[in-house]
Amino acid sequence: MYDFQTVLQRRGSNSVKWDVSEQELPLNLADMDFTTAPEIIAALQQKVASGVFGYEEIPPTYYQAVADWYEQEHGCRPDTDWLVFATGVVPALSSLVRRLSHPGDNIVVQPPVYNIFYHSIENNGRHTLANNLIYQTDHYEIDFPLLKQQLAQPLTTLMILCNPQNPSGQIWTYEQLKQIVTLCQQFQVTLISDEIHGDLTLNSQQYTPIFSLPDTLIQSTIALVSPSKTFNLAALHAASVIVPNAALRQQVLRALNNDELAEPNLTAVPGTIAAYTKGRPWLKALKQQLQANYQLVADYLQHNLPEIKLIHGGASYLLWLDCSAFKIPAAKLAQQLQESVGLLLSDGSLYRGNGADFLRLNMACPPAILKVALQRLVQGLLQIVSQK
């Protein structure tokens, strides 16, 4: 019923990902080469057809749709009073960094992690405190003794968690989350949990929203969620900030209003409501396609280049390719793949931690594109290694 096979022509469409030369194939940036759910397109068409695009407020039906989605999709319902609209996860994150910490403060993150976290921290004059994840052949573990020391430092005021993790796709367990939150609470550190990849768990796995933990543990937590990754709606510029504690919520509201991030554009409200109320069948079909794509990549690499170890923690369409066997830094691999076979993958060192051994590949594209990309990857890597 839904089409995940047609190769879309995205060149010349203001796409950041596809604004590359004709022979280049971009599997780097995190948006999908699929059209969004037809139910969302219909809602946006209806909005545009109204022709009235004045200033908008957030209606109760928006908050209802977000809360219903979390209840039905993730088995826990945030109180609608906890929800605050924002024009994106990253803008909200940067705004919260400015409001909830001071220049010179420490902010804990867990590399390798979404590179824009570093921009939000360092471009605002704060220090990144790296709680590097411990790589264990096919997944990452959290260094809790180090985390405790880092949270205890007098200048540490915030921690930014990524659950599920970009780039590894790892889903943190309930017990791990409980331990993180308990430590944050012990040292009065506010925890911001970026859960933008949370809807994209594959193979019937579940992720645990931070606000589903016991009430006593979530009073200093803030979750950031959005339909933008789930339904390929990045340009919708709509996100929700979930803040169980009323006093902290006031701070969040002030931050977002101060930075003028609280008003929706014409697509944000109808797009989000349609996604959360009508998007479930499309998401189910998308996940099946992503699982098939994962298998395609796994089989192809196994047969043609088993030196690459494929890491996928269970969520998102991002694959984390362990290229350590080649003993060439990822920055060089990424650059040479671009130059030799026109394949664009993300250089893992952008995410810091042990990322210099990895390339990140976005598999959310029609299989026809993925097959070409895999051929180029193998051809390019063999060429690079033979020239070493």
Ligand SMILES: Cc1ncc(COP(=O)(O)O)c(C=O)c1O
């Ligand atoms: C972990 C994470 N947070 C946030 C974003 C972007 O969020 P937004 O487009 O709502 O600013 C991304 C995009 O890749 C991401 O991976």
